[in-house]
Amino acid sequence: MGKINLLSFEVANLIAAGEVVDRPASVIKELMENSIDAGAKRITVEIKNGGITYMRVSDDGCGIAPEDMPLALKRHATSKIANAEDLNAIFTLGFRGEALAAISSVSKVRILSKTADAESGTLLYAEGGNILSVSETGCPNGTTVTVEELFANVPARRKFLKKDATETAAVCANVEKIALSHPEIAVRLITDGVSKLETVGDGKLENTIYSIYGREFAKHLLSIKAQNGGVEVTGYIGNSHNVKPTRAYQNFFINHRFIKSKTATAAIEQAFSSYIASERFPACVLFIDINPGAVDVNVHPAKLEVKFSNEKLIFDTVYYAVRSALEKSTDRAELEFSGGSQPARHAGTSAFTPPVSRAFVPVVDRVDRPAFQPEQIRFTKPQIGGSLVLSSPSSSENTMNEPEKGSEDIGKIAPLHTAATAPPAVDATSHIPFADRADVKATDAADIRNFVEKLPLPEYKIIGVAFNTYIFVESEGKVTIIDKHAAHERIIFESMRRRIRDFSPSPQVLLVPIVLALPQGDFAAVLENTACFESIGFAFSADETTRQIKISQIPSVLKINDVSDIFATMAAQLATGTGNIEITKNEVYERVIYQASCKAAMKGGRVDSDSDVRYVVEKVLTIPDLTVCPHGRPVVVTLTKHSLDRQFGRE
Ligand SMILES: Nc1ncnc2c1ncn2[C@@H]1O[C@H](COP(=O)(O)OP(=O)(O)O)[C@@H](O)[C@H]1O
Numbered sequence: 001m002g003k004i005n006l007l008s009f010e011v012a013n014l015i016a017a018g019e020v021v022d023r024p025a026s027v028i029k030e031l032m033e034n035s036i037d038a039g040a041k042r043i044t045v046e047i048k049n050g051g052i053t054y055m056r057v058s059d060d061g062c063g064i065a066p067e068d069m070p071l072a073l074k075r076h077a078t079s080k081i082a083n084a085e086d087l088n089a090i091f092t093l094g095f096r097g098e099a100l101a102a103i104s105s106v107s108k109v110r111i112l113s114k115t116a117d118a119e120s121g122t123l124l125y126a127e128g129g130n131i132l133s134v135s136e137t138g139c140p141n142g143t144t145v146t147v148e149e150l151f152a153n154v155p156a157r158r159k160f161l162k163k164d165a166t167e168t169a170a171v172c173a174n175v176e177k178i179a180l181s182h183p184e185i186a187v188r189l190i191t192d193g194v195s196k197l198e199t200v201g202d203g204k205l206e207n208t209i210y211s212i213y214g215r216e217f218a219k220h221l222l223s224i225k226a227q228n229g230g231v232e233v234t235g236y237i238g239n240s241h242n243v244k245p246t247r248a249y250q251n252f253f254i255n256h257r258f259i260k261s262k263t264a265t266a267a268i269e270q271a272f273s274s275y276i277a278s279e280r281f282p283a284c285v286l287f288i289d290i291n292p293g294a295v296d297v298n299v300h301p302a303k304l305e306v307k308f309s310n311e312k313l314i315f316d317t318v319y320y321a322v323r324s325a326l327e328k329s330t331d332r333a334e335l336e337f338s339g340g341s342q343p344a345r346h347a348g349t350s351a352f353t354p355p356v357s358r359a360f361v362p363v364v365d366r367v368d369r370p371a372f373q374p375e376q377i378r379f380t381k382p383q384i385g386g387s388l389v390l391s392s393p394s395s396s397e398n399t400m401n402e403p404e405k406g407s408e409d410i411g412k413i414a415p416l417h418t419a420a421t422a423p424p425a426v427d428a429t430s431h432i433p434f435a436d437r438a439d440v441k442a443t444d445a446a447d448i449r450n451f452v453e454k455l456p457l458p459e460y461k462i463i464g465v466a467f468n469t470y471i472f473v474e475s476e477g478k479v480t481i482i483d484k485h486a487a488h489e490r491i492i493f494e495s496m497r498r499r500i501r502d503f504s505p506s507p508q509v510l511l512v513p514i515v516l517a518l519p520q521g522d523f524a525a526v527l528e529n530t531a532c533f534e535s536i537g538f539a540f541s542a543d544e545t546t547r548q549i550k551i552s553q554i555p556s557v558l559k560i561n562d563v564s565d566i567f568a569t570m571a572a573q574l575a576t577g578t579g580n581i582e583i584t585k586n587e588v589y590e591r592v593i594y595q596a597s598c599k600a601a602m603k604g605g606r607v608d609s610d611s612d613v614r615y616v617v618e619k620v621l622t623i624p625d626l627t628v629c630p631h632g633r634p635v636v637v638t639l640t641k642h643s644l645d646r647q648f649g650r651e
């Protein structure tokens with residue numbers, strides 16, 4: 001007796017349905033995607049009991065013609081593609097004609113729809129995939145789909161549903177993502193009779209972000225816009241003070257479709273290195289737009305993953321777009337009192353001020369100030385740890401002990417010594433008190449960064465140094481509080497980083513080669529990218545049968561013990577499209593200079609001369625993009641007079 005059964009049509013349908021819908025949230029996603037494909041300007045979602053007993057999605061889209069109604073529930077019935085060629089470039093969110101069939105086979109479905117040119121609407125009712133009635137009825141243009149008793153006929157599925165609150169949360173998350181993906185659509189979500197979410201639908205992404213993530217979040221964003229080889233990346237990222245403990249705030253949309261992308265995630269996370277603490281994750285709402293022919297959306301049952309014809313291009317475009325926004329960012333944390341009669345965080349704002357991020361203010365606005373007038377400067381002798389001695393070049397010499405120690409550390413970094421442009425000799429009369437004086441001197445004229453304009457030094461007064469750690473400075477109607485170690489660390493880090501940016505290392509030939517075996521995919525990626533590895537100083541031979549790489553020469557900056565790890569990481573990143581050799585190389589270098597700058601920087605809790613303090617203060621006041629230390633901690637927080645006045649009831 002044979003063992004193979006041919007399953008019935010019903011069972012086959014249930015199996016197929018299981019791949020498309022597994023919980024209320026996936027039903028909502030499919031229904032909302034249909035509304036978007038129908039050109040809706042307004043979508044309202046309502047659920048009860050986590051969606052398990054009741055879900056409804058209404059739209060004002062194109063509607064379904066009466067004769068199409070029964071077809072809509074059939075498997076492989078779609079108005080979006082017609083033949084195999086259409087699969088090569090998909091312009092709509094749906095295309096398989098499976099969702100309504102799947103949903104209706106596991107629930108009770110009611111579809112009410114009317115097209116603009118039809119006299120009246122049609123109402124269809126189906127249970128377990130069987131159409132029980134179709135009738136004519138009056139209704140507005142558009143479509144409303146109601147889904148009741150989800151999985152009532154599939155106990156195996158139903159028992160895997162979580163508590164109502166958990167299912168509700170999953171629905172909310174999907175509705176939020178879809179609302180973010182289409183700021184031109186007004187989306188409303190009602191759960192158990194309570195309005196949970198409402199977006200305006202005015203086409204402005206920042207307003208949609210504000211509606212979904214709130215004012216505090218929307219205040220700390222950086223705008224992203226980049227184009228590279230047919231890929232366009234636009235949207236917003238949270239700045240370095242707006243990072244999260246999980247990846248829940250990472251939103252990537254490929255051609256306005258929400259997806260999970262390892263490539264994009266890796267790109268943004270690598271771009272954030274040296275701007276974020278290690279246990280934090282960046283937040284983003286990023287749109288990646290690409291020719292639909294260059295991306296395959298037909299690789300995942302719920303269409304949550306896609307395949308790019310060129311992963312590296314996506315990686316690079318996202319990485320550089322995010323990185324350059326971070327490097328240009330001048331956002332500094334603002335200290336606000338949360339207690340008091342009126343919480344300062346709502347100061348001067350009505351409940352619904354239009355969401356304006358500080359990041360949206362063009363940098364020029366801040367840079368555009370009256371020219372610096374030296375005679376205006378009002379120096380107040382800083383009181384630093386009881387030392388009232390005003391600095392002179394010779395007195396600052398006394399403070400050189402610790403930084404000198406640091407400079408030894410810096411000296412251990414090979415590339416800095418062999419850099420093509422040696423730093424000019426230190427001017428003995430100049431007022432640059434630290435070990436990094438040579439580094440800083442080298443970059444002072446051109447500024448630490450190329451792109452953010454340096455500010456003229458404002459009139460300022462050093463109030464003092466608290467706990468030998470935080471420098472309080474008054475200038476321009478606010479108090480700037482500087483973490484002296486963090487600030488100095490970033491100053492040194494930037495000056496070193498700038499010098500290694502264009503640096504190609506002198507390779508080191510190994511007496512005993514390093515041998516490592518790689519998995520097939522990674523090995524193939526190494527062979528494909530041999531030239532890249534060579535360009536940064538590696539030389540190796542590869543044995544195809546054992547998949548072994550024999551490394552005979554390494555970039556001199558690497559420690560021999562780290563070589564295997566770094567090489568294997570680069571190979572894996574190349575194989576999965578989650579990295580690029582040049583970027584990984586820079587990251588390795590940056591890790592080295594992190595450590596050096598941390599050691600060389602002035603220490604919290606120790607007494608520093610007033611000239612050293614002033615040096616850091618002046619850097620902070622004139623370099624607006626000095627915002628976080630290389631470990632992602634803030635360098636500066638500001639406290640406005642306004643905020644203090646409110647706290648003391650003066651306003
Ligand atoms: N909200 C809607 N507005 C207009 N037409 C719709 C809507 N929902 C479904 N349809 C029609 O029903 C068809 C089947 O939908 P579905 O099963 O989700 O498959 P797909 O979206 O892959 O085409 C769609 O192709 C579309 O023509």
Ligand SMILES: [Mg+2]
Pocket residue numbers: 030033034093094095097099100
């Ligand atoms: Mg669909």
